[in-house]
Amino acid sequence: MEPHASSTTPTAWTRKHLLGLEDLTREEIVAILDTADSFAEISQRSRKKVPALQGRIVFNLFFENSTRTRTSFSLAAKRLSADTQDFTASSSSLSKGETFIDTARNIEAMGADLMVVRHATPGAPHLLAQHVNCSIINAGDGAHEHPTQGLLDLMTIRRAKGKIDGLTVALVGDISHSRVARSNIWGLTKLGARVILCGPPTLVPRSMERLGCEVAYHLDEVLPHCDVVNVLRIQFERQAKALFPSVSEYSQLYGMTQARVLKGKDNLLVLAPGPINRGVELTPEVADGPNSAILDQVTNGLAVRMAVLYLLSGKMDSKATGGDSSTERDA
Ligand code: CP
Numbered sequence: 001m002e003p004h005a006s007s008t009t010p011t012a013w014t015r016k017h018l019l020g021l022e023d024l025t026r027e028e029i030v031a032i033l034d035t036a037d038s039f040a041e042i043s044q045r046s047r048k049k050v051p052a053l054q055g056r057i058v059f060n061l062f063f064e065n066s067t068r069t070r071t072s073f074s075l076a077a078k079r080l081s082a083d084t085q086d087f088t089a090s091s092s093s094l095s096k097g098e099t100f101i102d103t104a105r106n107i108e109a110m111g112a113d114l115m116v117v118r119h120a121t122p123g124a125p126h127l128l129a130q131h132v133n134c135s136i137i138n139a140g141d142g143a144h145e146h147p148t149q150g151l152l153d154l155m156t157i158r159r160a161k162g163k164i165d166g167l168t169v170a171l172v173g174d175i176s177h178s179r180v181a182r183s184n185i186w187g188l189t190k191l192g193a194r195v196i197l198c199g200p201p202t203l204v205p206r207s208m209e210r211l212g213c214e215v216a217y218h219l220d221e222v223l224p225h226c227d228v229v230n231v232l233r234i235q236f237e238r239q240a241k242a243l244f245p246s247v248s249e250y251s252q253l254y255g256m257t258q259a260r261v262l263k264g265k266d267n268l269l270v271l272a273p274g275p276i277n278r279g280v281e282l283t284p285e286v287a288d289g290p291n292s293a294i295l296d297q298v299t300n301g302l303a304v305r306m307a308v309l310y311l312l313s314g315k316m317d318s319k320a321t322g323g324d325s326s327t328e329r330d331a
Pocket residue numbers: 065066067068069070140146149273274275
């Protein structure tokens with residue numbers, strides 16, 4: 001199987017883990033997107049399964065709930081012929097006092113080649129990468145990063161617009177609690193997009209400008225500049241106290257309505273990582289309308305996760321541990 005349609009080759013990939021987009025170079029991000037495009041083509045064929053990860057074991061370790069990410073990783077691993085196993089934290093021996101690291105080391109002792117980890121604590125996947133020998137993929141760590149969501153958002157924009165360089169993308173909503181926002185910021189800025197963060201001041205700290213983006217508080221002023229709007233969920237579960245007066249006031253000021261879609265550039269692309277709060281961050285009319293790419297994002301997520309698993313599979317036996325710094329590359 002040779003999934004690459006572009007000049008990027010699998011041998012260009014040197015990393016054992018995918019912990020965040022902050023660590024990746026522009027070239028590495030493009031390599032994943034090119035590989036994902038090839039897997040998207042394979043997914044259109046009648047025979048969708050390829051033997052790339054035959055004999056490998058992929059464990060999903062989710063310490064937070066998930067619909068899209070866990071299912072998508074499971075399906076991606078199956079399409080690559082890996083054996084997959086879900087670990088359910090709530091029914092595990094964590095309740096008897098077993099530590100996070102001991103749990104992971106026991107799972108590794110069962111032969112895991114790769115662990116897909118979601119945890120409420122920022123840095124949890126990075127910690128595991130220092131204590132186990134198998135590959136680690138960050139499937140969301142607190143408000144820090146969600147790299148495969150960032151990648152599938154990039155893929156969706158690139159396929160819809162034909163490019164990312166030069167586009168203006170607004171990330172709207174609860175930026176300060178959003179791991180999706182951070183992965184989008186790293187990925188979009190590395191690929192040359194202008195990124196505007198927009199929401200209430202309590203959810204969009206001015207200090208985030210240091211990440212290479214602009215900060216704005218009036219969505220209606222931002223929209224005429226936008227090619228893409230990525231509408232982020234209000235993360236009520238991560239807010240210790242109310243950070244805006246009411247949900248209805250938030251919706252009036254920042255909710256994507258059809259009238260607001262028309263304020264954007266022609267063919268404004270509307271993304272939302274899901275789960276969506278219909279009527280809060282966007283109206284059902286927008287969520288289900290012609291500008292929405294919400295379900296394309298989910299479809300592309302499968303191809304992105306196949307690409308990441310495929311690229312990491314070449315490095316699963318490497319002895320490198322810890323983060324993904326260049327010192328760990330063996331190229
Ligand atoms: N977008 C996303 O990560 O969705 P899940 O929480 O359902 O995985």
